[in-house]
């Protein structure tokens with residue numbers, strides 16, 4: 001196994017890219033695909049510019065999900081097993097809207113995450129933190145008519161990975177989202193406010209614009225917090241602008 | 254129908270990589286079987302996802318979204334609880350240890366007179382945001398459409414190839430034969 005580089009080396013690369021970006025005067029809103037501090041991206045990013053396409057046919061529509069697909073209980077990750085999972089119980093809620101601010105109604109949201117100790121239920125997760133027999137870390141729900149999703153879960157822990165020596169991911173929840181057309185499909189990660197690992201994490205820093213990165217950070221919301229039960233976090237999601245008009249989507253069942 | 258919409262007024266939330274640990278969460282029973290194997294007309298849509306060295310990517314996720322054989326856009330729910338009868342047009346397949354994904358499905362018809370294609374989305378560990386592309390049915394003498402024409406000499410990467418099981422569509426993220434990936438109005442490249 002090759003010797004891993006230090007955090008200091010990764011930090012220097014992150015800083016150099018951030019400096020170049022600042023000097024450029026351009027505004028970027030999405031992660032760079034070519035971002036060498038995240039070592040696994042080196043051979044996995046396209047080198048050619050993406051080709052501009054006007055969406056047509058099937059691309060103007062999105063798959064439909066409904067009550068048949070999702071059990072409402074799947075939105076509560078703390079009741080999937082017999083006992084209570086370990087850790088800090090939280091609620092995460094927000095709205096999914098398109099680029100015009102219109103709610104994405106009755107659409108699928110999927111999440112997955114590590115447990116409170118930073119361990120995934122995944123055979124490739126070698127982190128020696130304990131598995132929690134009462135926590136799978138998998139949730140699904142449909143947005144309501146206002147585009148709102150809501151999950152009850154456990155605050156995930158940070159976890160180590162082998163991008164470089166002493167690499168740790170900030171605590172995060174993976175989110176998978178669909179819009180009203182195919183071109184809005186996205187997968188991302190939601191973070192928690194004030195995480196000291198933000199500056200050190202090449203995946204978070206692959207979004208080189210500080211304002212854009214902050215769009216992935218949830219807000220602590222005391223109005224969502226329930227006395228003696230759980231803490232509340234709010235996180236809204238904006239998909240890229242929809243192309244079809246709302247009228248054309250009305251037969252969405 | 255072509256796209257028309259007002260310019261976005263809100264900035265889109267950034268994407269992030271799917272990471273290495275999605276296998277316990279995103280796959281579901283029947284995810285890659287849009288129709289039951291053995292259904293009349295069923296074919297295998299399959300291919301290998303490769304990196305810049307040509308090595309197979311074992312932790313990618315490929316999704317397809319397609320019209321039915323008549324060119325109608327499916328508006329039915331139930332992809333995650335397949336009943337064996339309802340064609341929902343949506344499929345999801347992880348890649349295996351050889352980098353291969355597979356779908357059992359029907360050939361799509363063209364929508365609104367366009368050439369038939371599968372809409373394809375690619376996710377992988379190491380890939381910082383999703384990629385979109387199209388997998389067209391073999392042209393069989395049909396004229397290339399506006400997109401294929403505008404792509405030029407790399408257009409072949411958007412065409413499926415017929416083989417003994419159905420249709421083959423390899424995806425190359427980088428390097429020789431790099432697949433043409435698409436960006437749509439309202440997207441920003443980075």
Ligand SMILES: [Fe+2]
Nearest residue numbers: 172174272274
């Ligand atoms: Fe993760």
